[in-house]
Amino acid sequence: MSTTIMKTATKTPFESFLTQHDEEGWLAAVTALLRSIHEVDKTATQIWFSFYPLELFTALQQAADPVQLARELLLQGDYYLKNQIDSSHKFIYGHRFWPEVKKAVEQHADKWNKLQPVSNTPLPQAPDQSLANEILDVAQIVARELKLGPSLLVGITAVAFMTVRQTGLEAFKAAPGKVLLDAKHAKKSPVQVLSARAKDDSQGFFGFLKTVDKKWTVNHDENDDSANYKLNNAQDLAWGAEADRSRDWRALDPRRVEGPIPVECRSASCGTCWVGVIGGAEKLSDVAAREGKQIKKFGYIDTTEPKPLIRLACQAQAHGAVSIVIPPWNGVFGKHLGKTRQDDSDS
Numbered sequence: 001m002s003t004t005i006m007k008t009a010t011k012t013p014f015e016s017f018l019t020q021h022d023e024e025g026w027l028a029a030v031t032a033l034l035r036s037i038h039e040v041d042k043t044a045t046q047i048w049f050s051f052y053p054l055e056l057f058t059a060l061q062q063a064a065d066p067v068q069l070a071r072e073l074l075l076q077g078d079y080y081l082k083n084q085i086d087s088s089h090k091f092i093y094g095h096r097f098w099p100e101v102k103k104a105v106e107q108h109a110d111k112w113n114k115l116q117p118v119s120n121t122p123l124p125q126a127p128d129q130s131l132a133n134e135i136l137d138v139a140q141i142v143a144r145e146l147k148l149g150p151s152l153l154v155g156i157t158a159v160a161f162m163t164v165r166q167t168g169l170e171a172f173k174a175a176p177g178k179v180l181l182d183a184k185h186a187k188k189s190p191v192q193v194l195s196a197r198a199k200d201d202s203q204g205f206f207g208f209l210k211t212v213d214k215k216w217t218v219n220h221d222e223n224d225d226s227a228n229y230k231l232n233n234a235q236d237l238a239w240g241a242e243a244d245r246s247r248d249w250r251a252l253d254p255r256r257v258e259g260p261i262p263v264e265c266r267s268a269s270c271g272t273c274w275v276g277v278i279g280g281a282e283k284l285s286d287v288a289a290r291e292g293k294q295i296k297k298f299g300y301i302d303t304t305e306p307k308p309l310i311r312l313a314c315q316a317q318a319h320g321a322v323s324i325v326i327p328p329w330n331g332v333f334g335k336h337l338g339k340t341r342q343d344d345s346d347s
């Protein structure tokens with residue numbers, strides 16, 4: 001549990017409760033919740049928590065000069081959740097229920113704040129107030145209201161809690177709370193989404209004879225039917241994206257200089273090309289030694305899994321169709337976080 005007190009204005013009791021949990025505490029809560037999250041959002045929720053690490057937010061918040069720190073960590077793109085309160089989770093199935101989830105979290109926070117005195121010091125943690133249980137309670141309230149299974153609400157509710165943690169309750173409340181999907185995609189069922197993710201490209205009648213000339217589809221936005229590109233069997237994800245000239249990618253995101261995936265070095269040196277693998281992770285090559293070492297140095301994920309949910313697109317080779325999510329920012333902050341953790345444990 002973090003003992004650091006943020007340099008901010010007085011927090012509401014609900015915000016203080018959320019602040020009591022450090023990155024490890026949040027990840028433990030998400031892990032505890034995984035069994036309650038619907039298959040359609042299990043991976044997506046974990047990807048979202050990798051895309052918006054609390055430790056990076058805290059480091060920037062506590063820095064004497066956040067702009068300078070962002071420069072040192074080579075941060076590019078939009079890494080602040082406060083700028084994307086309604087949009088950061090568009091790739092999560094539960095985004096469809098965002099207006100109801102957002103409202104329920106606000107009401108839950110208001111109830112908390114009425115019951116507890118305003119304080120800027122961490123509250124003693126009551127055993128019945130575990131973060132995972134709080135999230136589950138709110139998800140169940142929304143599930144009853146919408147007459148849905150709670151499993152479709154748990155992931156997005158966890159996201160809403162972390163969004164309050166990183167943006168503050170006031171900014172969270174001020175966001176419009178909109179669903180940002182068109183009617184066609186908003187109507188898709190979890191089964192439809194899961195079966196689209198599981199689908200592989202047909203290679204034609206003699207497909208079983210093909211080797212290198214097999215072609216696979218990579219989808220990089222499940223809510224946009226045109227967000228697909230093809231690559232050859234065993235090409236890396238970034239290589240395939242380069243040929244996609246279907247729109248002005250740079251106008252959408254200045255980091256996208258060669259197709260939809262931001263790239264610079266293409267050799268696991270810069271960290272620009274990280275992606276979340278929402279479907280088909282098993283169809284990518286195993287993480288090789290260099291990718292494993294570098295992705296940890298960048299700060300994106302710390303795992304020894306051979307096919308994790310976060311990959312470097314310039315290193316992961318596809319042997320089947322995959323569905324990915326492109327984060328809105330990149331940087332190199334693993335070393336900085338390692339040092340902060342060391343300082344915390346020394347103090």
Ligand code: FES
Binds near residue numbers: 264270272315
């Ligand atoms: S493009 Fe630099 S790490 Fe992939």
